[in-house]
Amino acid sequence: xxxxxxxxxxxxxxxxxxxxxxxxxxxxxxxxxxxxxxxxxxxxxxxxxxxxxxxxxxxxxxxxxxxxxxxxxxxxxxxxxxxxxxxxxxxxxxxxxxxxxxxxxxxxxxxxxxxxxxxxxxxxxxxxxxxxxxxxxxxxxxxxxxxxxxxxxxxxxxxxxxxxxxxxxxxxxxxxxxxxxxxxxxxxxxxxxxxxxxxxxxxxxxxxxxxxxxxxxxxxxxxxxxxxxxxxxxxxxxxxxxxxxxxxxxxxxxxxxxxxxxxxxxxxxxxxxxxxxxxxxxxxxxxxxxxxxxxxxxxxxxxxxxxxxxxxxxxxxxxxxxxxxxxxxxxxxxxxxxxxxxxxxxxxxxxxxxxxxxxxxxxxxxxxxxxxxxxxxxxxxxxxxxxxxxxxxxxxxxxxxxxxxxxxxxxxxxxxxxxxxxxxxxxxxxxxxxxxxxxxxxxxxxxxxxxxxxxxxxx
Amino acid sequence: xxxxxxxxxxxxxxxxxxxxxxxxxxxxxxxxxxxxxxxxxxxxxxxxxxxxxxxxxxxxxxxxxxxxxxxxxxxxxxxxxxxxxxxxxxxxxxxxxxxxxxxxxxxxxxxxxxxxxxxxxxxxxxxxxxxxx
Numbered sequence: 001x002x003x004x005x006x007x008x009x010x011x012x013x014x015x016x017x018x019x020x021x022x023x024x025x026x027x028x029x030x031x032x033x034x035x036x037x038x039x040x041x042x043x044x045x046x047x048x049x050x051x052x053x054x055x056x057x058x059x060x061x062x063x064x065x066x067x068x069x070x071x072x073x074x075x076x077x078x079x080x081x082x083x084x085x086x087x088x089x090x091x092x093x094x095x096x097x098x099x100x101x102x103x104x105x106x107x108x109x110x111x112x113x114x115x116x117x118x119x120x121x122x123x124x125x126x127x128x129x130x131x132x133x134x135x136x137x138x139x140x141x142x143x144x145x146x147x148x149x150x151x152x153x154x155x156x157x158x159x160x161x162x163x164x165x166x167x168x169x170x171x172x173x174x175x176x177x178x179x180x181x182x183x184x185x186x187x188x189x190x191x192x193x194x195x196x197x198x199x200x201x202x203x204x205x206x207x208x209x210x211x212x213x214x215x216x217x218x219x220x221x222x223x224x225x226x227x228x229x230x231x232x233x234x235x236x237x238x239x240x241x242x243x244x245x246x247x248x249x250x251x252x253x254x255x256x257x258x259x260x261x262x263x264x265x266x267x268x269x270x271x272x273x274x275x276x277x278x279x280x281x282x283x284x285x286x287x288x289x290x291x292x293x294x295x296x297x298x299x300x301x302x303x304x305x306x307x308x309x310x311x312x313x314x315x316x317x318x319x320x321x322x323x324x325x326x327x328x329x330x331x332x333x334x335x336x337x338x339x340x341x342x343x344x345x346x347x348x349x350x351x352x353x354x355x356x357x358x359x360x361x362x363x364x365x366x367x368x369x370x371x372x373x374x375x376x377x378x379x380x381x382x383x384x385x386x387x388x389x390x391x392x393x394x395x396x397x398x399x400x401x402x403x404x405x406x407x408x409x410x411x412x413x414x415x416x417x418x419x420x421x422x423x424x425x426x427x428x429x430x431x432x433x434x435x436x437x438x439x440x441x442x443x444x445x446x447x448x449x450x451x452x453x454x455x456x457x458x459x
Numbered sequence: 460x461x462x463x464x465x466x467x468x469x470x471x472x473x474x475x476x477x478x479x480x481x482x483x484x485x486x487x488x489x490x491x492x493x494x495x496x497x498x499x500x501x502x503x504x505x506x507x508x509x510x511x512x513x514x515x516x517x518x519x520x521x522x523x524x525x526x527x528x529x530x531x532x533x534x535x536x537x538x539x540x541x542x543x544x545x546x547x548x549x550x551x552x553x554x555x556x557x558x559x560x561x562x563x564x565x566x567x568x569x570x571x572x573x574x575x576x577x578x579x580x581x582x583x584x585x586x587x588x589x590x591x592x
Contacts (some may be wrong), residue, residue: 191504
């Protein structure tokens with residue numbers, strides 16, 4: 001299961017990076033390798049060399065990185081190391097795949113300066129007075145977010161009523177709705193683009209773009225609430241059957257937003273192309289100097305924090321502003337903290353095993369980082385040695401191919417705490433009021449001994 | 460109308476903005492009574508300081524090109540204080556421009572033609588005063 005998820009994420013990351021860098025080698029929208037060039041320069045002999053060099057290096061890089069995914073399959077039985085390998089692979093991927101592009105970008109920029117292939121005005125800021133006032137006139141009104149907010153609050157309340165630990169899942173709904181709301185709010189404030197000296201065209205294009213995106217964020221908020229609801233249903237699916245179908249629906253729901261974003265941006269780009277083709281008053285600005293290494297926007301003359309990306313979809317931050325710097329380095333720090341934290345916890349789980357002991361004052365103590373538990377011997381309703389654990393799902397804990405530790409919800413048994421090595425019977429089953437505990441040692445003889453000592457202590 | 464500010468020009472930004480709005484009014488790109496963005500809107504759109512835009516607006520108001528209403532914001536003055544007599548300031552500015560042209564070697568008739576070409580673009584047409592007002 002973990003192998004499938006990691007492979008899926010890896011393949012998605014790999015395809016996204018491939019889809020991001022590969023098209024830069026072709027002259028499109030007035031740009032080659034994220035450098036603005038006049039059309040006449042595009043076929044230049046030296047540029048063709050840069051393109052050929054990039055294609056060759058990029059092919060090698062993609063083959064190597066694709067090949068480097070294979071060892072991950074062989075780490076199937078060592079979950080912790082598999083995850084750490086995945087982190088390392090992702091980090092190397094983002095560096096190695098960017099290298100051919102950076103080289104090509106630097107060479108293209110150098111050629112541009114050498115041949116003075118400048119396009120349009122430099123160091124100019126523009127605005128259209130009418131667009132500045134009416135850019136959001138056709139956007140989705142913000143109050144419409146009442147609907148997704150009502151959905152997520154209702155879902156959270158309902159999951160609280162179910163008295164379950166998995167309300168963390170439904171809290172995600174509120175978080176995502178708030179995120180889309182903030183994105184919409186901020187998008188209203190971002191600068192309008194001056195496409196042309198013709199005000200009509202500026203007005204139509206800016207309003208159409210904002211309308212499409214604002215409704216996109218709204219529908220995404222609604223769709224994500226449905227998504228969260230489906231995940232919640234899966235987590236609480238006590239019968240345990242139809243798991244495949246549920247999982248398929250959930251994965252499908254993850255694909256819908258990605259597809260929707262892509263479709264909306266394609267539509268906007270097509271509209272821009274169509275309208276500007278017959279305009280004749282299109283405005284060109286040479287802002288290459290503000291796009292460091294082609295992707296990072298750094299413009300001290302611009303006070304706006306979020307700006308639309310020049311290549312691809314979505315936005316990026318202006319790293320010359322203080323909030324931009326905080327967001328950039330903050331997200332780096334956050335990612336580093338998550339990677340280090342997760343790796344640490346995984347290695348700790350791999351190296352430590354739960355321990356069970358009966359204390360002097362007739363208490364049973366199970367020790368394991370974060371999931372320790374103790375109860376009195378007198379509370380035990382039933383103590384048996386079983387050969388199988390019923391199927392179920394994890395609500396909060398660690399589950400790999402090798403072990404399951406933490407809170408689970410099992411068929412028949414309901415709420416359960418597991419401290420077991422999988423497929424390694426027998427298991428000690430301790431029934432308490434409202435919760436069942438399963439425990440075993442790696443060595444089955446040890447498990448039997450422990451069971452006997454528990455039985456004696458209970459008498 | 461589209462405003463373009465040159466960031467590395469010798470002319471300060473507030474003056475560039477003021478000049479372009481005045482030309483916009485004269486050429487008819489900005490109609491009488493047309494609403495202008497608020498100071499904040501315009502500063503955000505241009506990515507410049509609000510104080511810069513504020514300075515331009517108060518200058519334009521002082522010169523009578525725009526009116527600022529508490530409720531409706533800034534708009535192009537529907538009735539400019541029209542005065543067909545050239546002011547001494549205008550004469551002074553023209554003198555400098557003609558002096559530069561003369562030194563450059565442009566003769567009078569060439570200069571006159573240029574003037575009429577530019578003048579023909581100035582289609583400013585004030586609103587007729589309402590009988591009730």
